Amino acid sequence: xxxxxxxxxxxxxxxxxxxxxxxxxxxxxxxxxxxxxxxxxxxxxxxxxxxxxxxxxxxxxxxxxxxxxxxxxxxxxxxxxxxxxxxxxxxxxxxxxxxxxxxxxxxxxxxxxxxxxxxxxxxxxxxxxxxxxxxxxxxxxxxxxxxxxxxxxxxxxxxxxxxxxxxxxxxxxxxxxxxxxxxxxxxxxxxxxxxxxxxxxxxxxxxxxxxxxxxxxxxxxxxxxxxxxxxxxxxxxx
Ligand SMILES: [Fe+2]
Ligand SMILES: [Fe+2]
Numbered sequence: 001x002x003x004x005x006x007x008x009x010x011x012x013x014x015x016x017x018x019x020x021x022x023x024x025x026x027x028x029x030x031x032x033x034x035x036x037x038x039x040x041x042x043x044x045x046x047x048x049x050x051x052x053x054x055x056x057x058x059x060x061x062x063x064x065x066x067x068x069x070x071x072x073x074x075x076x077x078x079x080x081x082x083x084x085x086x087x088x089x090x091x092x093x094x095x096x097x098x099x100x101x102x103x104x105x106x107x108x109x110x111x112x113x114x115x116x117x118x119x120x121x122x123x124x125x126x127x128x129x130x131x132x133x134x135x136x137x138x139x140x141x142x143x144x145x146x147x148x149x150x151x152x153x154x155x156x157x158x159x160x161x162x163x164x165x166x167x168x169x170x171x172x173x174x175x176x177x178x179x180x181x182x183x184x185x186x187x188x189x190x191x192x193x194x195x196x197x198x199x200x201x202x203x204x205x206x207x208x209x210x211x212x213x214x215x216x217x218x219x220x221x222x223x224x225x226x227x228x229x230x231x232x233x234x235x236x237x238x
Contacts, residue, residue, distance in 0.1 A: 004056065005049055009041050010034025010222035012056065016065050020215060022055050031217035032176035068223045073146040073231070076224055077139050084216035085131050092124045095209060098202040106199060110192075113199070116185050120206065123178040127213075130171050134220075138164045142228050149235045160232055165225050172217045179210050 004012070009030045013020050023030040028041045038056075042049040068076050099117035107114045141153050141161055151158055183189065189207035191200045 004053055005039040006037050008035055008037055010218065012038065013218055014069055014222050015067050016061065017215065018062050018065050019056060019059065022059060026052065029176065031214040031221065032173050034218060034222050068219060073227050074143050077143060080216065080219055084212060085135065087212050088127060088131060091205065091209065092127065095120055095205045096124065098198060098205060102199050102202050112185055116182060119178055119181050119185065123175060126171060126174055134168060138168060142224065145228065145231050151232060151235065161228055165228065169221055172221060175213060176217065179213060182206055183210060
């Protein structure tokens with residue numbers, strides 16, 4: 001049994017998703033950076049590991065916390081679709097509208113908002129086809145694998161789903177880098193004092209995009225993809 005310091009950030013958040021709030025508060029990436037141990041991540045963030053352990057151990061369990069590693073793959077995918085894909089489809093266009101308004105009014109005297117709008121636009125262009133690929137290829141393949149033990153991609157039998165998983169994880173890294181950039185351009189999603197209500201709503205929506213997407217990528221990288229790999233391995237062993 002490994003100690004909490006030797007466990008990975010991804011594993012700790014998978015066990016209890018509300019721990020993501022603690023990692024967010026300390027600026028520790030738990031989605032694409034989820035493979036690091038607590039000890040490694042604390043060192044990189046310049047925080048004493050004992051302090052993080054204290055925070056994690058004193059956090060009360062909350063009712064909505066669910067360890068998705070124990071759910072059926074089909075149920076996990078349904079949850080990702082509703083909480084994350086549907087959320088993005090509703091909110092990426094809404095954030096683009098806010099971005100256009102803020103750039104039109106403030107872009108001339110605050111050029112940073114033009115840069116922020118550009119990064120959001122690039123993130124949207126990366127994310128929308130990414131959702132399509134998951135929904136058309138990887139998710140149906142994962143549901144089919146769980147139901148039948150067969151590894152099919154589209155209608156073709158394949159040796160493994162490692163190829164599409166690798167593409168999805170590569171795209172997650174790109175999205176994670178864009179979220180990092182949005183966080184630094186907005187000073188941690190804190191609007192300046194002179195910001196009008198639309199500017200504040202824009203930053204607020206970007207902060208929610210950051211939270212929702214990090215939870216989304218975490219569930220796919222740390223829970224769904226390992227489950228698919230285990231189902232494939234079980235199929236090969238039988
Ligand atoms: Fe997704
Ligand atoms: Fe994804």
